[in-house]
Amino acid sequence: MAQQEEQLIDLMDQTEDQAEDQMEEVLDTLQKHFRSLRNEAVRRRELLSCNQAVGESFTDYYARIKDLADEVDLCTGNPTSCTERQLQMLIPDTGADITVIGTIHLDALCIPRTRFEPPPMTDVVTADVSPQTPAVGYFEAKLHLGNKSCSATVYVHEGIQTLLLSREHCRALAIVSSDFPEPILKVTHVNRCTQFHATTMTSPAAIKDYFLQHFSDVLISKKDLQTQPLKKIAGPPMRIHLKPGATPFTVHTPRPIPFALRDQVKEELDSLVQLGIIRPASDNPSEWCHPMVLVPKDKGVRITVDHTHLNSRVARPTHPSPASYDAVHNISPTVKYFTTADALHGNWQMELAEEDHQLTTFITPYGIIQHCCVPMEFSATGNAYCLSGDMALQGVPNCVKVLDDILLSDEDLPSHLQHVH
Known part of the structure; x- marks a missing residue:
């Protein structure tokens, strides 16, 4: 009797397995049938336009896009x-x-x-x-x-x-170096791989126009910032290190703005927000708030912030920066050709760590504002910027730098043009 029961159970298990296999075959056939009814281009379009919906978890989104990818034949034709x-x-x-x-x-x-x-x-x-x-x-x-x-x-x-x-x-096929597995002993880093052929150019104006045209992504003016954002320096954002026991400083009333400068101040603040240099502060209260200081210029006004109290409460990093006198004396007396470059809003090209934005909060008649980039009036800005600039220009020959001013020099014009290129 027990042997018959075991045989009956084995028979039932085999029947269930066969039923499952048949069900899988039916489902596969149905899937192929429904897939053949739809256009391949439509399926591709659904996959390429698939975005995570509002409120949809990433797990659900991943499962949904994976199902779409399984339905699309990404490799058709030859x-x-x-x-x-x-x-x-x-x-x-x-x-x-x-x-x-x-x-x-x-x-x-x-x-x-x-x-x-x-x-x-x-x-x-x-x-x-x-x-x-x-x-x-x-x-x-x-x-x-x-x-x-x-x-x-x-x-x-x-x-x-x-x-x-x-x-x-x-x-x-140049997937690895020709000397592999020997170690690479020297790497020459260049931004552009193209060879420069401009030996016929001798006019400084023509040379300047050439570089402005071919390197328009980095050689820009303040006017260009009206149509494109200010690019940031590569590297980690700068941190502000408070001294142990530092007490916050807060002002609750903005300094008055002369009536004749109000429109210019508002326009300048809006421009800095558009460039991503500053942003309106959130509704969260900040223990730090500094006064805004205006510096009139020939055309317009400069927005600055009085960070005196913050500067006295931070640990300032140190990095050497050569004086102009020392920089000039490092130039060889045999060179004849020079090119100068000035970083546009150099300090503002350095991003400030998100957690330190609230330390730079300042008050204006138009609201509370925070810095997204390193403020110029901060005591550690110069040291951090010089460090970033020196690292970026490390290894460039015949190059001297003082803060955000750069000078390249060479003895002959062809070498100098290739150097600048």
């Missing part, structure tokens, strides 16, 4: 010209002596088996020194990556799931 498929299939392996692919890749790459040569009579081992399955054969191919190419012998093995590119072919 498989040999599909960049997405090639990148997914090929892995550089600097530990491999040969380039290998599996038999499962032949159809995807449109490689007929008639191209095979007889397999070599050599043993192939894997990274763990275990023997590799025998090669089915090999064929000659031309590998291309960007503007690099090389001839390659590609071995075909059973069971290979991923295409592996050998060390020599990685070198030939």
